[in-house]
Amino acid sequence: MCGRYKQTSPFAMLAEVFGIRDVPGFQPAGIVAPGMKAPVITNPAGRDGGITYMTWGFVPHWSKEDLKTKIINARLETLHEKPSFRDAKRCVIPANGFFEWDRSGKPSRPFDFHLAENAPFALAGLFDEWTNPATGEVRETFAIVTTAASPVVAKIHDRMPVILRTPEAMAAWINMEKNFREPGDSIPLLATPVSRAANEDKVPENAQLALF
Template structure:
């Protein structure tokens, strides 16, 4: 499960890191949540950072207001589900982030953790995207979902799933490149190296997406 993350890196550093340019001004997000428009790089436009809505609405959906809008897709079963298999072949994306949140179940209740790379650098989740056409207006509505996998050693004590973080720039480029076999794409969907990550407990302000400020990132007191 990955239901909340952050991306607060300044735009010039993001553009240099991912060799892509923002399509529109994008404020930092300390508490990204489903249904928000968030920075993504698609295989169709690898030189552009676009804002897509989080929560996948398939192109074949009759009514985007009804039905499920999956925010996550399991890496292990992508090729088994026709809708995800098509997107794996044709519509892959990088979801840009610098950390994510997960809630650990404890006897005292759920405890939120922030997980990031040890060097605090930005990274990319592996994602899938699609776009739904409103035939009444001709407007396209692009959306995305984040792929998850088994937890690494760091995450195993917090949750039984973790988002797929692509391991390096070469893996990101391979994920965006068209023309590979489905098993080649799936081979990229591995748990990130635990030794290269760190985590800490944050306060419960992160529980509400309405709290979208730097205080959400702060370690919990006490």
Template sequence: MPGRLAVYDDKTFKIDVKDLIKNDMIGELNPRYNIAPTIPIPALLNNGNYLYAHFGYLPSWAKNKKSMNINARSESIFEKMTFRDSFKSRRCIIPINGFYEWEVEDKEKTPFFVRDMKNDYMALAGIWDEWFDIELNMKIVTVALITCDANEKLGKIHHRMPIVLDKKDFSTWLYSQKIKEVNELFKIYPSEKLDLYEVTNEVNKVLFDEASCIEKIKKEPVGQLALF
């Protein structure tokens, strides 16, 4: 369940969805390397708007932010009242350059960055809704990522991962009214397509947002100790 994201380059994504974007409300992307829930993330809605949305889904009827969900399980999304209507008619694509997961061992948490092995972005399946924010005195778009079981590579450190869409399936995900057809897109992304490596512990700090977040940790090889 990715709770931290990196979104710093959407150029290729915009090229791939140029026929699906009707209204680009983002323009030039603001690079972010350590995005936590409640921070805006880019999303292409199925109404053609490409905009910043609140990372954390709130159904329109939610009374407050205590009802927020950052993830929705693919296995039960159609059964949950919270997500059902959005799954039917308010789906979106969330382009990210990667996400973080933590390996927990002896109460010590080690961050890893997960990205596509070949492509410079991953298109995540998401749902959206509009929620009235009393503090802002306006409606905001809120989104959640849809998750499934992790593949073998990622499963070594976490049991869940986001649904990653293939480019050929973008239109189906956004516009299909056939629930069975949409459900068929809920596939586990293959291990061989993911790159996974350890990164700096600075990622643990929510306010740390530097390009160094996604740099691979270079560990010095352990050599033999000299006798003299």
């Protein structure tokens, strides 16, 4: 399960990678935990492509109430079997890394899985729009799609987010193309141990994790 990730790239770098329009006042989200708002892209490299801030913790549009237990991950292998995701729309989530915990010892140690130089990439995501029937509040929420772990991640955890590195992969995911293939073992991830601050329930948006 992916329960923390980071988004640290400035907008100029995201615009170059994702081909999105300017977002006035954009600030990197930092370390993102469930329940926080984070930048999400619904149309990368499109004329109307831009960033929308959504809450991490998926609530399907047909839900009669806000879910107490938020859905933060969706398994790629069973997306079409789960009623919660049947009508969900697809998105990509800008990221510079994600965190998993090595629980083989005590205390457990968080690891930051990232590309060289913390280069940005996209996580495959699902989103939906839910309206609170009591207040009329409209909330956009998202979940991160996961797959079997690559050899690097598998040393720590058996699952990892679906990572999209190219415009073609992002477009194939967004457009639900039949030829979409998640990259799997081809992603050159690095694993760096970091401080336990990543395990806080609420992480300040501008927090940075120190290396051990």
